[in-house]
Amino acid sequence: MKIPSFYLSIILCVIFVFLGIISIFFCFHNIWNYNGVPVSSYKVIKVYPHDIKSYTQGLVFEEDFLYEGAGRTRRRHARLSRVEVETGKVLQKAGLPRKYFGEGIALFGARIFQLTHCSNIGFVYDKKTFRLLKTFYYPTKGWGLTNDRKNLIMSDGTSSLYFIDPETFKKVRQIDVYDGVGPVRGLNELEYINGRVFANVLPGNLIAIIDPKNGKVEEWINMSGVLSFSDRFRGVNILNGIAFDAKKERLFITGKLWPKLFEIKLLSWQQDKYAYIKHSTFNHIKMAAQDILIFVARPIRNLFKNLCYNSPI
């Protein structure tokens, strides 16, 4: 039987519309829910300068200043810095010996604690003078660090968070972090905010908001699109700095070698559906466009780099 071309066109149109709807659904289905957990978006409130040579591994805010722990790079030792927020200017610093790769930091009373990646050794400094007071041992890798006013809370790149006594450095307890699917591995930089642990998860652009009593991820923040195309093109690394100004309720975000520090406001799907859809959809489209541009532009840039390198001039 021969199907008339008119009806064939109608059938094809219906199939294409159906496939289009399915594609859109799969593109955006995890905007407001990921692994069975609600996803929040964000809005940038203010942008501040950030040291592009700082391989950020830990970030804390206290009494008008940011404290930043940075890892070792080819040209720089790992270090601890006190930074002016508005200008990004380093006001005070302490370097680690070359053999150590600096990781997460936490402030506790008059002391600053800093982890190292694979050396099983942490450093304790006087907060005012940055004088080294002592070192301490831990058996795991060191990634992120924060505190809940009682214990230090530490991550090691797995799905575990360790609660450590800041006087004896003994483990008090341990929780395993999970979402609706299973364990959440790659927990990295941490920040304790209003009774919850914020942790960025490696790899990706997601920050987990964790209940420290049981390890349950209550919410995700999708940080996609926070860096512009030109900023991402500089060879920046991942998001890895979360700090909170409790007095003014300012949430700061930055990353390894990022040129900017962002003050952001969370946009919850439950609280403001319109703002959430507007911002998260825009950020997803911006991120996808940036990825395509970078995918196309990088080989072209590398080609010109090689031409310059081979030039006799």
Ligand SMILES: [Ca+2]
């Ligand atoms: Ca932090």
